[in-house]
Amino acid sequence: MFKNIIVTGGAGFIGSNFVHYVVKNHPDVFVTVLDKLTYAGNKENLAGLPSDRVKLVVGDICDKELVDELVQKADAVVHYAAESHNDNSLLNPEPFIQTNIVGTSVLISACAKYDVRFHHISTDEVYGDLPLRDDLPGHGEGPGEKFTPDMRYNPSSPYSSSKASSDLLVRAWVRSFGLRATISNCSNNYGPYQHIEKFIPRQITNILSGIRPKLYGTGKNVRDWIHTNDHSSAVWKILTEGKIGETYLIGADGEKNNKEVLELILKLMGQPSDAYDQVRDRPGHDLRYAIDSSKLRNELGWEPRYTNFEEGLQSTIDWYTNHRDWWEAQKTAVEAKYAKNGQ
Numbered sequence: 237m238f239k240n241i242i243v244t245g246g247a248g249f250i251g252s253n254f255v256h257y258v259v260k261n262h263p264d265v266f267v268t269v270l271d272k273l274t275y276a277g278n279k280e281n282l283a284g285l286p287s288d289r290v291k292l293v294v295g296d297i298c299d300k301e302l303v304d305e306l307v308q309k310a311d312a313v314v315h316y317a318a319e320s321h322n323d324n325s326l327l328n329p330e331p332f333i334q335t336n337i338v339g340t341s342v343l344i345s346a347c348a349k350y351d352v353r354f355h356h357i358s359t360d361e362v363y364g365d366l367p368l369r370d371d372l373p374g375h376g377e378g379p380g381e382k383f384t385p386d387m388r389y390n391p392s393s394p395y396s397s398s399k400a401s402s403d404l405l406v407r408a409w410v411r412s413f414g415l416r417a418t419i420s421n422c423s424n425n426y427g428p429y430q431h432i433e434k435f436i437p438r439q440i441t442n443i444l445s446g447i448r449p450k451l452y453g454t455g456k457n458v459r460d461w462i463h464t465n466d467h468s469s470a471v472w473k474i475l476t477e478g479k480i481g482e483t484y485l486i487g488a489d490g491e492k493n494n495k496e497v498l499e500l501i502l503k504l505m506g507q508p509s510d511a512y513d514q515v516r517d518r519p520g521h522d523l524r525y526a527i528d529s530s531k532l533r534n535e536l537g538w539e540p541r542y543t544n545f546e547e548g549l550q551s552t553i554d555w556y557t558n559h560r561d562w563w564e565a566q567k568t569a570v571e572a573k574y575a576k577n578g579q
């Protein structure tokens with residue numbers, strides 16, 4: 237089994253939650269986090285983790301020499317590092333192409349060279365979007381009405397197209413260079429350590445800061461929410477038991493539209509249900525995401541554990557309430573950027 241793993245992007249939201257998960261559940265594993273600490277990375281996300289279990293290397297996944305040096309000493313690489321925010325990709329796609337595509341190619345080339353196991357973290361957004369349930373004959377439960385691993389890629393934004401490109405590179409490296417890799421495409425995550433530019437933490441920290449929450453358009457867009465701890469357990473399952481060359485979709489049947497999520501946050505934080513502003517919608521805003529995770533459940537026996545969304549949301553609200561020092565310094569700048577964009 238793996239003793240020495242590299243987690244790229246392990247100081248970001250989902251990557252750091254994965255590092256915490258590994259430290260807690262797999263005592264024999266040493267984790268090297270490779271993270272550039274962009275605006276989205278924060279070494280505080282790893283605070284308190286023992287130094288004999290986790291080491292942070294601040295560096296860029298596009299740095300071939302550094303990647304070569306680290307990969308040759310590792311048993312596996314779990315690749316989370318990415319530019320991850322759709323809105324940023326609409327303002328400036330270039331870093332998305334550099335990190336998400338070029339960076340992935342650097343990592344998989346090194347892993348192929350040293351025959352190191354690679355797991356690629358991707359998103360369900362590579363499939364584009366689905367019609368709303370009411371507009372479908374099977375109301376979202378018929379064949380082809382959720383994302384499945386063999387569905388055609390149809391990304392909408394510079395972010396999702398750069399992730400789609402990286403998935404295709406991984407598939408080609410498996411076929412052409414014998415890379416021992418798996419891919420997972422996950423739906424929208426929520427939980428602690430998520431940057432406050434993202435939908436759920438933005439609304440929570442707006443309320444905590446006395447700013448009215450903001451809803452894009454009418455809020456009808458549906459996301460399939462999964463707690464980040466369930467994402468972590470699924471990734472570990474795929475890393476250790478997944479079949480090389482396969483793609484697994486990770487989801488927890490958590491479809492909710494943005495208006496429902498915002499109204500639930502308002503309720504849990506003791507606010508009136510209409511205490512928010514509607515703002516300019518995101519151009520090309522995907523309508524609905526929904527994951528069919530039956531392959532992962534049936535073939536690898538994975539199940540999500542954090543399926544009560546209201547409870548998960550309450551604990552996320554509690555985390556942001558109790559960690560003001562983690563986010564407060566960034567709040568003004570994040571909201572100013574949105575305001576400039578009419579959002």
Ligand SMILES: NC(=O)c1ccc[n+]([C@@H]2O[C@H](COP(=O)([O-])OP(=O)(O)OC[C@H]3O[C@@H](n4cnc5c(N)ncnc54)[C@H](O)[C@@H]3O)[C@@H](O)[C@H]2O)c1
Binds near residue numbers: 270277315358
């Ligand atoms: N957030 C979601 O809901 C979601 C859903 C499905 C998949 N994903 C995927 O999960 C991964 C992590 O997403 P996240 O939301 O935690 O992102 P995030 O933006 O919170 O974290 C990304 C991390 O990568 C680091 N990074 C960026 N560029 C780098 C580079 N060139 N070299 C090294 N490190 C670099 C950043 O410093 C940061 O720590 C991404 O690949 C994303 O596509 C995210």
